[in-house]
Amino acid sequence: MATLVECDQLRHSYAGKQVLDGLSFQVRKGGIYGLLGKNGAGKTTTINILMGFLEPSGGRCRVLGDPSHRLRPETRRKIGLLHEGFTQHDFMTIAELEKFYRHFYPHWRPEVFTQLVQKLQVPASRRLSRLSFGQRSQVCLGLVMAQLPELMILDDYSMGLDAGYRRLLLDYLHAYAQEHGTTILLTSHVVQDLERLMDHMFIIQNGRLLYSAERGRFFESFRQWRFQRSPQSDRLEKTDVLTSVEHIGKHSIVCSFHDEAQVRQALLQKDAALEDWQEIPLGFEDAFLNLTGKY
Amino acid sequence: MKNMHATQAVRGLLYKEWIKLRYLGLVPFALLLVGLGDSFYDMHGMKSANGGLSLWNAVIFRSHMPFEPMRYLPLFSGVWLAAVQFVPECFNRRLRLFFHLPVNEHKALFLILGLGAGLLSALVGILCLAQACITSLFMPAEAARLSILTLAPWCLAGFIAYAATALILIETSPVRRLWHGGAGTVFVLALVDARGYGSHIDGLPWFGLIAALWFATISNVLDRAKRGSS
Numbered sequence: 231m232a233t234l235v236e237c238d239q240l241r242h243s244y245a246g247k248q249v250l251d252g253l254s255f256q257v258r259k260g261g262i263y264g265l266l267g268k269n270g271a272g273k274t275t276t277i278n279i280l281m282g283f284l285e286p287s288g289g290r291c292r293v294l295g296d297p298s299h300r301l302r303p304e305t306r307r308k309i310g311l312l313h314e315g316f317t318q319h320d321f322m323t324i325a326e327l328e329k330f331y332r333h334f335y336p337h338w339r340p341e342v343f344t345q346l347v348q349k350l351q352v353p354a355s356r357r358l359s360r361l362s363f364g365q366r367s368q369v370c371l372g373l374v375m376a377q378l379p380e381l382m383i384l385d386d387y388s389m390g391l392d393a394g395y396r397r398l399l400l401d402y403l404h405a406y407a408q409e410h411g412t413t414i415l416l417t418s419h420v421v422q423d424l425e426r427l428m429d430h431m432f433i434i435q436n437g438r439l440l441y442s443a444e445r446g447r448f449f450e451s452f453r454q455w456r457f458q459r460s461p462q463s464d465r466l467e468k469t470d471v472l473t474s475v476e477h478i479g480k481h482s483i484v485c486s487f488h489d490e491a492q493v494r495q496a497l498l499q500k501d502a503a504l505e506d507w508q509e510i511p512l513g514f515e516d517a518f519l520n521l522t523g524k525y
Numbered sequence: 526m527k528n529m530h531a532t533q534a535v536r537g538l539l540y541k542e543w544i545k546l547r548y549l550g551l552v553p554f555a556l557l558l559v560g561l562g563d564s565f566y567d568m569h570g571m572k573s574a575n576g577g578l579s580l581w582n583a584v585i586f587r588s589h590m591p592f593e594p595m596r597y598l599p600l601f602s603g604v605w606l607a608a609v610q611f612v613p614e615c616f617n618r619r620l621r622l623f624f625h626l627p628v629n630e631h632k633a634l635f636l637i638l639g640l641g642a643g644l645l646s647a648l649v650g651i652l653c654l655a656q657a658c659i660t661s662l663f664m665p666a667e668a669a670r671l672s673i674l675t676l677a678p679w680c681l682a683g684f685i686a687y688a689a690t691a692l693i694l695i696e697t698s699p700v701r702r703l704w705h706g707g708a709g710t711v712f713v714l715a716l717v718d719a720r721g722y723g724s725h726i727d728g729l730p731w732f733g734l735i736a737a738l739w740f741a742t743i744s745n746v747l748d749r750a751k752r753g754s755s
C-alpha cells in the first residue's frame with residue numbers, strides 16, 4: 231500500500247521551546263487517520279510542516295513523495311486542505327468561492343459542493359463573512375470535497391463547532407471517504423466524536439508519538455480497573471505496566487496496556503490491597519484522557 | 526495539459542482580483558476625474574476672469590500649478606490599490622490559502638502585482654495625458670510637456686507606494702514592516718515634495734530603478750512569509 235505521508239524524526243522549536251521532538255508516523259493510502267493530542271501537543275505544528283508552511287528544524291517529512299517544504303503545484307493539486315478555524319476568503323460569496331476554486335482543480339465536482347451547501351438554506355449570493363461558524367464550516371468542507379483530492383487534511387476541524395455541526399461534518403466525511411476512497415488525515419482535540427470514524431489513530435504528546443493503533447486495537451489492549459483506595463495505593467506511580475494511576479473518592483483507578491494478571495501482579499508488588507477489584511469499561515474519551523493525562 | 530491548467534489558474538487568479546477590485550478599484554479613478562475637473566476649472570477660471578496674461582504670470586513667475594491637487598493622487602492610489610488587493614490575502618492567516626493554491630506562488634504573486642501596477646499605470650497614463658490636453662487648451666505645447674515632466678515624479682511615487690504597501694502587508698515580521706514603511710516613506714516623500722515645475726527630472730531614472738527594486742524584493746519576502754508562516 232502506497233505511503234502518502236511519511237514523517238521521520240521531525241523536530242521543531244519556537245523560541246527555544248521544543249514543540250516537536252522526534253515525531254515519526256506514516257499515513258498509507260486509504261482510510262481515515264486521526265492525529266490526536268491535547269492542546270499544545272504539536273498537532274498544528276505538524277500540519278504546518280506537512281503543508282509546507284514551516285520548514286522543520288530536523289527530521290524528514292514527505293507528502294505524496296515531495297519534501298513537505300517544497301510541495302510542487304501538481305502535488306498541492308492532489309491535497310485538499312481544510313485550514314484551522316475554517317480560514318477562507320471572507321470577501322467572496324458562496325457562489326464566487328465555488329467559481330474561484332474550480333479553476334484550479336481539473337477533477338472539480340460542483341455537485342458535491344452544491345449538495346452540501348444547499349442544506350444550509352442560505353442563498354449562494356451570501357458572503358462568507360455573513361455566515362455563522364457552523365455554516366462556514368460546511369462551505370469550507372464543500373470546497374475541499376469538490377476538489378476530489380487524493381489526500382484530505384483537516385486541521386482541527388472541530389474548533390468552534392457545536393455537537394450538531396461536528397456530527398454533520400463527520401457524517402459527510404465518512405460517506406465521502408467511503409464513496410471516493412479518499413485518504414483523510416485529521417487533527418482534533420475533541421476526541422469523543424472520532425471513535426466511529428477513524429481507521430487509525432496517532433496520539434501525540436509533547437511532540438512525540440505516544441501511541442499508534444488501528445481502530446479497535448486501542449480498546450482491546452487499553453483497559454481500566456478500579457479497587458478500594460488505601461494508603462499503599464495512594465503511593466502508586468506510573469510505571470511501564472501502569473499507564474495511568476488516579477485516585478477519586480474511595481477508589482484508586484489504574485489503566486494499562488498489559489493484561490489483568492500482569493497489572494494485579496504489579497500492584498501487589500507495591501503492597502496495594504486489591505479489595506473490590508473490578509474492570510471499568512472505557513469510553514474513547516476516557517481512554518484518551520487516561521493515556522494523555524488530564525492536566 | 527500543463528498549459529491548460531496554467532491558463533485556468535490564471536483565469537482563477539484574475540477572477541479573484543476582479544472581485545476585489547471591481548468596486549474599490551474605481552475609487553482612484555473617481556478622484557482622478559474630480560482632480561482633472563478642478564485643474565480645468567482652475568485654468569479656465571483664471572483665464573476667463575483675468576485673461577491669458579494672468580494665467581501666464583501665475584504659471585511662470587509664481588510657479589502656480591493648476592494640477593497641484595493631483596500631487597498625492599498617485600501616492601494615495603498606490604496605497605489604496607495595494608491595500609484592496611493584499612489586505613484580504615494577508616490578514617488572519619489567509620496567506621496560507623494563497624500558498625496552498627496549486628500554482629507557482631511567485632508567478633501568481635507577479636500576476637497580482639502586474640494587475641495592480643497595470644491599473645496604476647492606466648491611472649497615471651490618463652492623468653498625464655488628460656492634464657497635458659487640459660494644459661494645451663490654455664497654453665502652448667511646451668507647457669503641456671512640462672506639466673507631464675512635473676507629474677512624472679508624483680506618478681513614480683505611486684508605484685513605490687504600491688510596492689511598499691504590498692511588501693508591508695505580506696511581511697510577517699513587525700520590525701521588518703517598520704523598516705519597509707520607513708524606507709518607503711523616505712523615497713515617496715522625496716518624490717512628491719518636489720516644488721516647482723520639472724523637479725527631479727534628472728533623477729527620475731534612478732528613482733525608476735528604485736521602484737523596480739521594491740517590486741523585486743516582494744518575491745523574497747513572500748518566500749520568507751511562506752517558510753515562517755505560523
